[in-house]
Amino acid sequence: MSSDIWVAIIGGLVTILVGFLGYRGAIKGAMLQIEKQNKDALQKRADDENNAKKIIQSFLYDEIERNFSLIKKTTFDAIKDQSEGELRTGYHLNLVFNFATYEEVKFQLIHLSEHAYVSDIISIYKCFRELSTIDKLHELPKEEALAIYNVLNKWVLKLEVKHLK
Numbered sequence: 001m002s003s004d005i006w007v008a009i010i011g012g013l014v015t016i017l018v019g020f021l022g023y024r025g026a027i028k029g030a031m032l033q034i035e036k037q038n039k040d041a042l043q044k045r046a047d048d049e050n051n052a053k054k055i056i057q058s059f060l061y062d063e064i065e066r067n068f069s070l071i072k073k074t075t076f077d078a079i080k081d082q083s084e085g086e087l088r089t090g091y092h093l094n095l096v097f098n099f100a101t102y103e104e105v106k107f108q109l110i111h112l113s114e115h116a117y118v119s120d121i122i123s124i125y126k127c128f129r130e131l132s133t134i135d136k137l138h139e140l141p142k143e144e145a146l147a148i149y150n151v152l153n154k155w156v157l158k159l160e161v162k163h164l165k
Contacts, residue, residue, distance in 0.1 A: 079137065
């Protein structure tokens with residue numbers, strides 16, 4: 001074989017090898033770029049969620065605290081007594097809570113990934129709704145009173161509601 005053929009074969013093999021290595025490098029580079037974009041997107045989502053959570057928390061917690069200010073210590077104690085089956089006298093409730101902020105952000109809550117956080121907020125507002133519909137606390141079943149008391153007490157401790165401790 002002539003030297004020109006060998007040069008052509010070697011040149012062809014080198015071209016194939018360089019092409020293969022270039023292809024592998026391009027694939028690896030593309031994969032690294034995709035991974036970085038995914039990581040950046042996840043970080044942005046986490047940051048956005050934290051910011052949304054802080055905003056929601058600042059407004060909702062304020063409304064929750066205002067709603068707690070409507071509950072007297074004697075009412076809170078009566079709910080506890082009813083949950084323990086110890087409320088002996090008739091006790092009438094006439095509570096009107098504010099739900100305006102909750103109504104504005106409740107559909108944004110479902111987009112948060114922290115289900116325990118969302119569930120806590122929903123549970124306290126559900127509790128406020130139930131309390132606003134109860135006229136005679138002494139007729140409330142013990143189990144319902146216990147569920148309401150547990151949620152209220154959890155939030156009293158969480159928000160450090162001084163007048164109900």
